Amino acid sequence: MNRFCSMFSQLLKLFPRTEFQAWSSGRMPSGTPGETLLAPYAESLRARAPQVNYSAQILFQELRQRGYTGSYETVKLFVRPLRAARLSAERTLVRFETPPGHQSQIDWGQARIPFRRGREVRHIFVLTLGYSRRSFYLPCLNETLPQFLDAHGRAFEYFGGHTREHLYDRPRTVCQPSEGRIGWNPTFKAFAEYWGFEPRLCQAYRAQTKGKVESGVKCFEGNFLLGRAFIDDMDLGEQLLQWMVEIAHVRIHGTTHERPIARFAEERRHLLPTASQPSFRLEARQTRIVADDYLVSFETNRYSVPFPLIGQPVEILRRDGRIQLFHRGSLVAEHPELSGKYHVRILPEHGPGPIARTARRLRSTPGASPGSLGAPPDVEIRDLAIYEALAEVAP
Numbered sequence: 259m260n261r262f263c264s265m266f267s268q269l270l271k272l273f274p275r276t277e278f279q280a281w282s283s284g285r286m287p288s289g290t291p292g293e294t295l296l297a298p299y300a301e302s303l304r305a306r307a308p309q310v311n312y313s314a315q316i317l318f319q320e321l322r323q324r325g326y327t328g329s330y331e332t333v334k335l336f337v338r339p340l341r342a343a344r345l346s347a348e349r350t351l352v353r354f355e356t357p358p359g360h361q362s363q364i365d366w367g368q369a370r371i372p373f374r375r376g377r378e379v380r381h382i383f384v385l386t387l388g389y390s391r392r393s394f395y396l397p398c399l400n401e402t403l404p405q406f407l408d409a410h411g412r413a414f415e416y417f418g419g420h421t422r423e424h425l426y427d428r429p430r431t432v433c434q435p436s437e438g439r440i441g442w443n444p445t446f447k448a449f450a451e452y453w454g455f456e457p458r459l460c461q462a463y464r465a466q467t468k469g470k471v472e473s474g475v476k477c478f479e480g481n482f483l484l485g486r487a488f489i490d491d492m493d494l495g496e497q498l499l500q501w502m503v504e505i506a507h508v509r510i511h512g513t514t515h516e517r518p519i520a521r522f523a524e525e526r527r528h529l530l531p532t533a534s535q536p537s538f539r540l541e542a543r544q545t546r547i548v549a550d551d552y553l554v555s556f557e558t559n560r561y562s563v564p565f566p567l568i569g570q571p572v573e574i575l576r577r578d579g580r581i582q583l584f585h586r587g588s589l590v591a592e593h594p595e596l597s598g599k600y601h602v603r604i605l606p607e608h609g610p611g612p613i614a615r616t617a618r619r620l621r622s623t624p625g626a627s628p629g630s631l632g633a634p635p636d637v638e639i640r641d642l643a644i645y646e647a648l649a650e651v652a653p
Contacts, residue, residue, distance in 0.1 A: 295328035296336060303336060312341040356388040358521075359528025361423040361458075363388060364410075366401050367475035371494060372487045375569055380494070383409040384474045387421060390521035391511050393474040395482075395502060397494055399571060403431045404542040407449050408557075411537050414453070415558075419529030423456045432457065445540070452538050454530060477506065490569065492549040543573040543584070552608055554583060559596040562604040 296303075299321055310316040314334040318326075321333065367382040380397040383406070387393070394413040398405045406429075414420045426432045434441040440459065450457045482501050488494040507519040514521060537557060546554045552565040556574050563572060563583050573584045576595060583591040593603050 295326065296332055299324070299326060300336075303333075304340065307337055307340050308344070312337055312344065356423075357528075358389040358525040359421050359530070361388040361425055362386060362421040363425045365427060365472060365475060366429070367478060369479055369483060371397070371483075373491075373494075374487070374489050380491075381405075382475065382478055383413075384478070385410070385413040386474045387417065387518075387522070387525055388425075390518050390525040391514060392417070392507055392518040392522045392525075393477075393502070395474070395478055395498055395506075397491065397498065399545045399547065401429070401431065402545075403443070403445060404540055404544045406431045407446070407538060407540055408544055410449070410453075411557075414532045417529060418526065418533060419531045420453060420455055421529060423458055424450070425458050425460065427460050433459065449538050449540075453532065453535070481505070490550050491547045492551075492555075539576070543575045545571050545573055547571055553602065553604070556581060558599040560602045561591065561593045561596075562608040563591045564608050565610050 303317060303321075306317060306320070314330070314337045317337060318330045318333040321328075363386050365384050367384060369380055369382055370377045371380045381399070381401050383394075383396040383398055385394045394416050396409045396412060398409060430443070432443055432446050434443065442457070446457070482498065482505075486497065488497065507522070508517050510516065511518055544556070546556070548554055548563055548567045548570055550568055552568055553560040553562055554572060554574065556576075561581055561583065563585075567585055567590065570585060572590065575582045575584065579595050581593045581595050582589055591605070591608065593605075596603055
């Protein structure tokens with residue numbers, strides 16, 4: 259300690275007090291060569307620094323291309339107080355609180371999920387209600403526009419409504435870069451108008467304004483995933499739903515110091531209801547992973563595909579009242595779209611075993627099976643040979 263005090267005293271003798279304070283705050287002492295060399299670029303540096311996250315290395319490289327002949331250390335000293343001011347502003351940022359039912363915040367996260375077949379990346383859609391802090395989580399295969407809109411619809415269903423405003427960062431599924439105005443994605447804008455909410459964007463380079471939902475992404479990674487393993491995507495979804503109900507929504511929130519589910523009791527009355535409104539119809543392919551029971555989930559209903567596709571991605575296309583499923587560009591299954599919710603449609607030829615083999619043989623023989631893809635969703639017409647095959651293998 260004495261040695262440090264001695265060195266500090268010697269440093270004060272080398273510099274006048276005002277100049278030492280200038281060095282310690284990141285400013286060059288008046289009249290030094292470094293200040294003179296950097297002075298012509300000062301204003302442009304102040305404007306450029308936030309755009310490169312206050313990287314002195316990037317700024318120095320750009321200055322060299324513009325003819326700057328000073329040192330890298332001079333640039334570092336110039337940037338240091340700018341970065342400190344930014345951090346100070348973020349620390350003193352007053353969290354923007356909203357009344358019940360006014361605003362939600364939406365964001366994506368990514369995580370490597372430990373499935374039984376190995377770790378795979380999933381994109382986590384998170385929608386957080388601004389007042390109650392209650393969040394909806396949905397693991398997805400990608401962040402495409404069809405998946406993005408589908409996730410919104412499932413969140414609306416989960417909460418029984420939605421807020422009047424939705425706050426986003428600036429993903430291309432929401433808007434496109436445009437000079438002087440917001441270039442909304444037209445399909446997303448139509449989706450917002452259909453459901454009757456107002457989309458809003460975070461300020462550029464100020465993603466912390468949607469900190470409520472970002473804390474939800476961190477909670478998924480730091481709380482839900484820790485110590486867990488999953489059989490498949492269906493198991494992931496079931497465990498996640500249980501965690502949301504039993505842990506995420508009943509914990510004491512660090513900012514509100516209340517349980518999200520308790521505050522939701524007040525917010526629910528202010529949400530715009532969605533139960534009586536049909537889903538937004540978007541005829542675009544959405545990707546799903548085939549579950550271990552060779553079923554694919556789409557808008558709460560489930561449809562079968564050939565069992566060898568278990569664990570494989572398939573694309574779903576809704577068109578003219580039918581559900582078509584594709585694998586690597588080829589149509590592998592087709593069903594009439596089920597009405598209602600939580601129904602299942604299974605074609606016998608999609609499963610393993612003698613019944614499925616008989617059904618596949620009959621389906622491939624013209625006129626051999628009265629069953630057809632046009633059968634009503636709650637009745638599957640089967641050939642009698644299927645039941646004869648069942649009798650042959652029965653004990």
